[in-house]
Amino acid sequence: MARQRVGQRRPGGQPGPYRGPGRSRPPTLGVDVGGVLVTLAGRDEDTSFFGGQPLRTPAVPGVFEALTALTAEPFAGRVHLVSKAGPKVATNTRAWLAHHDFFARTGIPAGNLHFVRERRDKAPVCERLGITHFVDDRLDVLAYLEAVPHRYLFGGGIDDRPPAGDVPDWATVTDTWPDLAVLLRESVPIPAGGRS
Template identity: 80%
Template sequence: MARQRVGQQRPGGTRAPYRGPGRQSSPTLGVDVGGVIVALSGRDEDTSFFGSRPLETPAVAGVFEALATLTAEPFASRVHLVSKAGPKVAANTRGWLTHHDFFDRTGIPEANLHFVRERRDKAPVCQRLGVTHFVDDRLDVLAHLDTVEHRYLFLGGTDARVPDGSLPDWATAADTWAGLATLLRESVPVGERP
């Protein structure tokens, strides 16, 4: 299976900003944790926090710098982490974020960390928060987020591949945080930036 190129999107995937009920007037970014911020050890696990040393799990290359830049502009502190986790993984996630000074390094408020028990439960959280852009490493999660206009499949923190031609027109694939940050900045019109 071939790796999808950064920013590759199927024809017809150009979208206008979502203007549905409850949407905030400003762009808001949602980001998954496992496989997007924290590198996964294998596709059979949701996160690599199941090992004996979860705090040593590496961050995805470039994530701190990219999120710090995006939190400043164009999302102006409207960045939320939305992660599927049970109590143990949620505790490990909080511990990892604290251990790596994530909130200080990125400027994302600690109150913007949200956990759900099922992947599909990310959809109502995103709708409530007015998320306009979401990054996840799972296409099945992105498929549930029909109120999120800009959905990004991140391949840089996993060994996942997208078979040629199988990326839906509503998703954009990226395999580095540098490339993803560029796509996210370019998706927000200058008039909608703070």
């Protein structure tokens, strides 16, 4: 497979919007937490919440601004956080989100936070929620999400991450939230009547 440059679409692009039996799903965004919302200190731990001061874990630059705009349009409140976490990390995640006033700042409903115990368990959650776009820092997770037409491999939330190697055609690679926001907006069809 040819290596994709960061922030570029692969030849042929990702599949078009999902067309279910007689209807299409509204665009719905799913976002991982560790390495996508919060910066990871390295790949040895699944998230940096394992440290002694999880509330001090920094947000990925630009995440609040991008998610606030995306939650308003084009996803119209249909943004979900889907994270693999055991009880300790789930507790730390909730505390981090509250500490940073995440839900009020982004407009994402607090009830749109979902935890799974295994990475592969994100797939049925995405299917149940009608996720059409998903952002994760792990290619193996994105590979499980076969029903999600638009999958994004995010590399901007991990310190010292080597450049992505070969990436399958179904994934789009990006390293910054501003670039990701542009890619997400471009992937959502403009409704009849246009965007305001």
